[in-house]
Amino acid sequence: MKREIPLFITAVVGILMILSFFVPHQAVSVPADFLQQCAIIVVAFGYVLGGANVLKLNADAISKRQSGWIYKIVLVVSLIATVVFGLMDGEGFLNPGKTSKWIYDQLYSPMQATMFSLLAFYIASAAFRAFRIRTVEAGLLAVAALIVMLGRVPLGALATGWMPPAIQLPTIQDWIMEWPQNAAKRAILIGAALGVMATGLRVILGIERSYLSGED
Amino acid sequence: MTRLGLRVFARLAVLLATLATLTGLAAVTSAQTPDDSLDVTAPPAANLGPAAPGPPLGLTWKDVPNDAGRALELDWKPSPDDEPGRPVVDRYYLERSLAPAGPWRIVDSTVAGTTTRVDRTVQRNIDYFYRVTAAGPGGLTPALSVTGPCRASSQWVNETRWSALVFTVLFFGFVLYFIHSAQSGQMPFVRRIPGIDAIEEAIGRATEMGRSVLYVPGILDIDDIQTVAGLVILENVARLTAKYQTPITVPVTYPIPFTIAEEMVKSGYLHAGRPEAYDPNSVRFVSPEQFAYTAAVGGIMLREKPAAHIFMGAFYAESLLLAETGFSTGAIQVAGTANVHQLPFFVVACDYTLIGEELYAASAYLSKEPKLVGGLKGADLMKIVIIAAVLVGCVLETMGINGFTRWMQTQ
Amino acid sequence: MNLGSDLSIWIAALLTLCIFSFLYRDNPLYKFAEHLFVGVSAGYYIVLNFWTVIIPNMWVPLERAFEGRGVNAARTGAFAVELGDYRIWLAVPGILGVLLFTRLFGRIGWLSRWSLAVIIGVYAGIKTTGFAQGDFVAQVQGSLIPLWTGNIVSSLNAIVLTVGLVTSLLFFFYSREHKGALGMASRIGVYFLMVGFGAGYGYTVMSRVSLLIGRLQFLLEKWLQIG
């Protein structure tokens, strides 16, 4: 029962969703739309559960004085504070003047952007230390990368500005993006779509059930 | 990539968040307005001055096809005074009623020159009457006749989606057929995948050097199919390391993949006939937090100096860091991921990279699992169909025949 | 140098610097900022989903449903369902949502699978048809182009696109060994894929550098007020 009922639910729901794409009739589209709403709402609960889980794990680590427990206090406090202020601020919690808005603007937003900007540095060092051109394939990749990088900025245009327009870097860059890159992208998109569809089918028919694994 | 902050969530949140991120769904209340109330400014009262426009004519209606009876399309002929440059007609008002004699309510308006509107505020299977009124500085002139009864009905098939239906059914048919035939013992042929040879070679070299093998099954939880593929490949890698008597290290991000990875390595050693050689320390739970995990794996690379690094699964921004650190230690590296954005970094820093689908193909090839092989073969056959469709379609287009392309267009 | 006096900007700037300090090496300042970020973002997503999903999409309609009204006030009755107006039925996702929390209590944790089953079923279905239409049929359809357009350059481009697509697809073909003609084709396909990856690499570099520029612009202009 612990596995059969979920498998049955998944199958019925999944088939109905696929059907609703082809059948506009209300007998199908209304329940399908309702199930979509359900999924959204349950996922929203999932975020809350995720938060609860984070709290539980970190509280454990703190009480056991695991390494770095002092930082975990920072995590727990900031999480609780964000939630408490957010709930106190009410529906317009992101309106100017609210505490949540301040947290968003001064903490969340700058830190998120900075975390990703670190990658600019790592890309440079990886380019130096781990970008090997030893095969034709890697060579093509490198050439395309160099053309695109330089062709997309003013310096590249400046450096080749004296050449005939057809072989200036920005023109070649555009051509690469538009034709060969486009062909490769399409093949990958189509292949990925087939993969997703096959997986979807297996999940709905209960052939693939790895998502149910874990404790019984 | 913006969801990276979320990876700190424990298992379930990530499961849900990833799903939500990848697929996305509705949570919008779509309110229907059945009481015909719509906020359109009341038509301006007639005043003295310029002449009222001539009436629009010939209002016709059509049930909008391929829906659940929620819309009617209305077309009319313009007022004789609706001409560009003549300020006699400003706009048209579309009015609706439940009886031919009224009362009328405005449901929509269009600017002059536009003579078609879709009324999406109707309910199905109710008779409505429509009229259209021309409005201008000189006043309002309703059409001379009323159109109706008009009725929106729902359809059972969305006719614009035949092509999607045909291709989907065809593909599903292929997949199920091949799964069935694989299950009944007719294992279809799957070509050898060069990346697999590269793995064996890497393990061989680690053995020669007397160093260990590092296996990274991606950073996502078990709900991601790439993680599943990575764990399937792990079992075969463990079998090889058992055979060669080379230690293996597997750092894992989430609890469930951790337990599965343990099972996989154990069973690999069992299959190789050396269950006693299994080291319970080889599979390690690290942290679901992306960069903490990356730092830990980097530490293993630098301290334990494995001679082979194998990355198989879902990777994000850390691909760059892992591949670079790994490269600097001089280890042989083999990678595989379906996250296209990360492939360039693996391709340049690894000795061999499984590109996209190849990761799944490798897991099917190694596991001989009917469900995986069946999916792979179904996709293969579908690719032939696609290539044929593309070639035929291009020839037809070149000849100026567009019927096929139009059939492929879905809405 | 005229330092900005606004405390908020100082906080944002110092946190930015804390994270940048990781480039030198891992240190307590970075660890502090990292954990703060993780806590704040987890909290933010909870609050956001609470106020934009749970309240407006479930709680408010449910409240109304208990009063016998719905989104569509003209139709009465707690069970009168119409597209986008689900009334009492919205208790179902509420219950499923609560069931998720059984995971926190070992023994009845299996109940959460029912909620998961609904989510997985919905997404599997939507994804299957969404990809079938958007990425499969639409991309194939977009590839049906005339190979001869009357202009030699654009015709060549069209041929490059078609050859690239077909050979790249053949690279992902597993039912035959890649030998002979198929081997040739898949080789060409790999070349196209590599050019595609190169382009992706270039654009990724561009994005990351832009982010860095953005952070430095913030530090210079908003914080130090230079330029």
Add this chain to the structure above:
Amino acid sequence: MPHWMERLDRRWIFLVMGLLVLLPLLFPLALPLVVSPRVQGFHDTVAKIPDGSTVLMSCDYDPGAIPELVPMTQTALRQLFDKNCKVVVTCLWNGGPGLVDNVVRSIAAEKGKQDGVDFVDLGFKEGREAVMVVMGQGIANAFPRDYQGKDTRSLPIMKTVRDYSSFPLLVSISAGYPGTKEWVQQVQARFHITMVAGVTAVSAPEYYPYLQSGQLQGLLGGMAGAAEYEKVRNEKGSATRGMDAQSMAHVFVAFCILAGNWVQWSKRKKEKA
């Protein structure tokens, strides 16, 4: 072959990278920008719509995309407001509504535009593609209240707005999913509305198929696209100011690739010898 290059501490590379980005920001070189056809297409398409019409603009991004997408959002808003166009703004990314609201309000204030009359920020709605579908049945159905909690239907700007047919143009500024791709699939393909897009550089390659098929009339890719757009509009925004640094960083990464390979290559040669 200089030995130190083989065992170079990567922090030196970090330092050079940092300086190469920092210095041009302090001491601009003002490298000339060349406007690419896709950016010109974006500008011209916006220029072509009738003055005074109402435009839908979806800003689907979060703080991670500020340096790339905020400048283009600003420039696009300026161009629209200068044409006396009214703008309806939406956001489908949960990390973005506060950010987008700041941007819209600051440009509106700059151009003296009035909230609810000349523009409206409808804020964020969870639901991704489904929101787009519901908006097709009525914008206010999907967004019953605007960002500030006002009843959308009662706003003056919404008097002429029903569904997608009310807009001659859709501007999608997006950093990924959900974003431009979904707007094309769900809205452009079904309602045949004219559409232009501004996207992050990482995702830009994905949209070339849509440009080729004519579903997009123009594309701004990353900070470079934003800078070129500023150039067309004769503005000197943060994207233009950042382009020198961008150039330097790209050249440096290119140099690293070549230098790194040279090091590898000469090392191998030495080993062989």
